[in-house]
Amino acid sequence: MRRGIAATALVASLALAATACGGGDDSGSDSSGPVTLTWWDTSNATNEAPTYQALVKEFEAANKDIKVKYVNVPFDQAQNKFDTAAGSKGAPDILRSEVGWTPAFAKKGFFLPLDGTEALADQAKFQPSLIEQAKYEDKVYGVPFTTDTLAFVYNKDLFKKAGVEAPKTWDDLKKAAATIKAKTGVDGYWGSTQAYYAQTFLYGEGTDTVDADAKKITVNGAEAKKGYGTWLSLFDGKGLHKADTTADAYAHIQEAFVNGKVASIMQGPWEITNFYKGSAFKDKANLGIATVPAGSAGKAGAPTGGHNLSVYAGSDEAHQKAALKFVNFMTSAKAQETIALKNNTLPTRDDAYTAEVKADPGIAGYQGVLAAAQPRPALPEYSSLWGPLDAELLKIAGGKVSLDKGLSTAETSIAKLVPDFTK
Secondary structure (H helix, E strand, O other): OOOOOOOOOHHHHHHHHOOOOOOOOOOOOOOOOOEEEEEEEOOOOOOOHHHHHHHHHHHHHHOOOEEEEEEEOOHHHHHHHHHHHOOOOOOOOEEEEEOOHHHHHHHOOOEOOOOOOHHHOOHHHEOHHHHHHOEEOOEEOOEEEEEEOOEEEEEHHHHHHHOOOOOOEHHHHHHHHHHHHHHHOOEOEOOOOOHHHHHHHHHOOOOOOEEOOOOEEOOOOHHHHHHHHHHHHOOOOOOEOOOOOOOOHHHHHHHHHHOOOEOEEEEOHHHHHHHHHOHHHOOHHHEEEEOOOEOOOOOOOOEOEEEEEEEEOOOOHHHHHHHHHHHHHHOOHHHHHHHHHHHOOEOOEHHHOOHHHHOOHHHHHHHHHHHHOEOOOOOOOHHHHHHHHHHHHHHHHOOOOOHHHHHHHHHHHHHHHOOOOEO
């Protein structure tokens, strides 16, 4: 039997899967013993994983008939590893699935639809946009576990010394950066060449990489060119740091910001813990967090990211039932609060934003910008579209190709990923 079964409902799936092997572990096949689940977690092994491992032990203590085999899989390897394992023996019962992976694996029939199951018993408690992002063909295939977006983060002390405020538009940022440089000697802003970070410039012009509803590639359209033009302009000017096109650019930008060598960057909440480790933010209150500046269309926003917990559709009935219970536990308000306090990540449900959680200025600040975050379209190929753009934007920022040439090349590559889309 093919293990990556395409289930249309839980009952049907469980009935079909009853003849299959358990997902990723043969333990628990004896009905008289505990069921052993395998969970592939893709979080940071140092900063985040210990919290999840502690919650696993808490779950096991409350559910003596279920054991959880915790496996930390490097994020950059997990998508391909699961894709391979889902078609053969060895797939985990639960995957911490990046939001872009969820519809792609659902399309292949690797994930169990969760509508009406124990895993989604508290569906109304989660932010609606995150539930929508976990859907494929109107069914939910993941429970929101952590969420994130990009914000304009800045050094309040440097901004105060320069007498400037958090910018509302990119033009405001250029003026502020020049003033900061003149009055403090520090660059005002350092941008990234990565496509995920450049996405906010498209939103600022009211466009996207593709129009999923119209099935049209828009990355080379007039609005996109205008957005990317603004992005490119922020690498050249007084107080604007030149583009870093090295392999270690991310680390260079982060190190400069946390140690007060640049006044502002765009960054996500996954770096909150590391912000506080830098010399510039020993006083957590010095960390400023604002919505990313708006584009010429007057729109401001950044992509919504994060992870879901998804259940493998090829596991047998006992493993799937246990997995649904585990997912419900890990995404409960109590667990979400614990994760937020320990890992400085953003909860996916409103009732987990307790007073204690919001006492952290980083979490409170990012919660405030979530309203402007833009969910990704329910397009299985969407996340893969950033691959061609990563390559071309790096060349554009490094002066290797023109903006027009780079976007044209990216458009051609994207067309191969979504062959039924028009240009």
